[in-house]
Amino acid sequence: MFKNLIILIFFSFCCLGKEPVNAIALTDEKIILNVPTPLIGVTAVDDFSSAIEEPNASAGGAMEMQRYFTVTVLAKLKNCQANTRTVFQTWYTGHGLIPSQEKIDEYSMVIRIWDKDKNGIFEAKYELNQAESYVRSSLDYYQKSGKKLPIETITEMIEHYQLSLLWQTLSEAMSCD
Numbered sequence: 708m709f710k711n712l713i714i715l716i717f718f719s720f721c722c723l724g725k726e727p728v729n730a731i732a733l734t735d736e737k738i739i740l741n742v743p744t745p746l747i748g749v750t751a752v753d754d755f756s757s758a759i760e761e762p763n764a765s766a767g768g769a770m771e772m773q774r775y776f777t778v779t780v781l782a783k784l785k786n787c788q789a790n791t792r793t794v795f796q797t798w799y800t801g802h803g804l805i806p807s808q809e810k811i812d813e814y815s816m817v818i819r820i821w822d823k824d825k826n827g828i829f830e831a832k833y834e835l836n837q838a839e840s841y842v843r844s845s846l847d848y849y850q851k852s853g854k855k856l857p858i859e860t861i862t863e864m865i866e867h868y869q870l871s872l873l874w875q876t877l878s879e880a881m882s883c884d
Contacts, residue, residue: 743830743847744856746864747874748776750843751881753784759841775865775874781882784842786835788816790880791844795831798873804829827851844877846870 752759760778788811795818799806805821807828814835819828827850835842848856848864856864865871 742853742855743849744861745845745847746775746829746861746870747846747877748843749845749874749877749881750778750841751781751784752778752841753781754840755780757840759839775870777878779878779881781842784835784837784840785883786814787842787881787883788814788833788835790883791833791877792816792818794873794876794880795846798868798876799829799831802868822848842881844881846873 750759757778757780792811796806799818799820803823805823805825806818807821808817808819810817814837816831816833818831820831821828827848830847830849832845832847833843850856
């Protein structure tokens with residue numbers, strides 16, 4: 708266990724500030740970060756006629772998931788990265804999750820967080836795209852197996868990790884009020 712912790716700490720520090728990694732090792736197994744299960748997606752635009760859509764609007768393949776993927780209109784898009792980061796930190800701390808990596812730029816952020824049982828990683832993202840005039844926050848989950856979660860498991864995660872409350876709080880944080 709101690710060896711695995713050292714590997715994780717070393718890996719986290721070595722990867723800070725670099726491009727997103729394709730695999731993270733905690734044990735001999737690797738988590739391949741190429742088949743995410745989208746859990747939350749909040750996109751905000753500043754124009755009613757914007758063609759921007761929430762990219763994961765049909766994620767999960769079930770009607771109960773669609774409410775967690777929305778596009779809202781704000782009077783003005785602002786860089787609310789600090790607010791969004793605080794929301795994610797409050798959420799993962801409140802659930803006893805283990806942050807393993809953060810990458811923060813001026814207009815974007817990625818935080819990778821181990822679930823309690825270390826069966827996978829949550830990936831929290833924030834992006835302000837001024838060129839296309841949108842801001843987006845999202846939460847995806849990656850299993851060690853690299854497969855998407857079945858809908859039953861997604862439903863359990865929504866309840867267990869209070870994703871409805873996280874979605875609401877993220878929506879509010881993106882307006883910088």
